[in-house]
Amino acid sequence: MDLQLKGKTAIVTGGTRGIGRSIAELFAQEGANVAVCARNAEQVQAFVAELKGYGVEAYGEAVDIADGPALTGFVQAAGERLGGLDVLVSNASALVNGGSEADWRAMFEIDMLGAVRTFEAALPFLEQAAQQTGDAAFVIVSSVSAAETSGGSAYGPMKAALIHYAKGLARQHAAKKVRANVVSPGTVLFEGGVWGNVREQAPGFFEQMIKRNPTGRMATPEEIAAAVVFLASPRSAFTTGSNLLVDGAISSRVNF
Known part of the structure; x- marks a missing residue:
């Protein structure tokens, strides 16, 4: 299937590792120009060079997502350097699972405000692209933890807030053809990621989590990326306000 992304431009926050990296790579493979940000400048520049190897334009900056002016400045610069924006993917996360005030602040600043700030900065570009095409x-990357919990933690509630936010944006901007959707992964396994580290440090617990999933495994970053890129593509032009679970049926809820 041609996703009709060739020549379009996408931003991916938290775009050099794991799910974000796979999303950016898939956009580039589909012929889209890509901008990425992450905290490590060397990793950003190395990845930008790799993305250009797909024959597309690429741009990147080292950005602390919690730094509002730096984050919005990156979005503005990416839109100007790449000639506009068709897609914004908010993928960066604090990835903290505790309940301390510091944990709540980190999840709010990076996950919630990161999404809000990038969207507000990107909106003029997105509206212009929608008007033209x-x-x-x-697309926001949330988590199955938005609806699954076993204790008081900042992670799940902030991920749930992102789903609510996206639904509101979907209704607010539908008339201008600017869509908002969410992809909620379950457990995702890659080297250096949360579950990759658990596999190394707590193999017994890792095996318990594998057995919890009816598929008998965890997702790959590429599988999450495929869902994100499809929802972001013009092939999904009538899909907005949705929350797509990509969890291998580990959750038991009915996703009405």
């Missing part, structure tokens, strides 16, 4: 997209 009939479609622009904002």
Whole structure:
């Protein structure tokens, strides 16, 4: 299937490792120009060079997502350097699972405000793209933990807030053809990631989590990326306000 992304431009925050990296790579493979940000400048520049190897334009900056002016400045610079924006993917996360005030602040500043700030900065570009082509997209990477909990933690509630936020944006901007959707992964395994570290440090617990999933495994970053890029593409032009679970059926809820 041609996703009709060739020549379009996408931003991916938290874009050099794991899910974010796979999302950016898939956009580039589909012929889209890509901008990425992350905290490590060397990793950003090395990845930008790799993305250009797909024959597309690429841009990147080292950005602390919690630094509002730096984050919005990156979005503005990416839109100007790449000639506009068709897609914004908010993927960066604090990835803290505790309940301390510091944990709540980190999840709010990076996950919630990171999404809000990038969307507000990208909106003029997205509206212009939608006016020209009939479609622009904002996709947030949330988590199955938005609806699954076993204790008081900052992670799940902030991920749930992102789903609520996206639904509101979807309704607010539908008339201008700017869509907003969410992809909620379950457990995702990659080297250096949360579950990759658990596999190394607590193999017994890791095996318990594998057995919890009816598929008998965890997702790959590429599988999450495929869902994100499809929702972001013009092929999904009538899909907005959705929350797509990609969890291998580990959750038991019915996703009405």
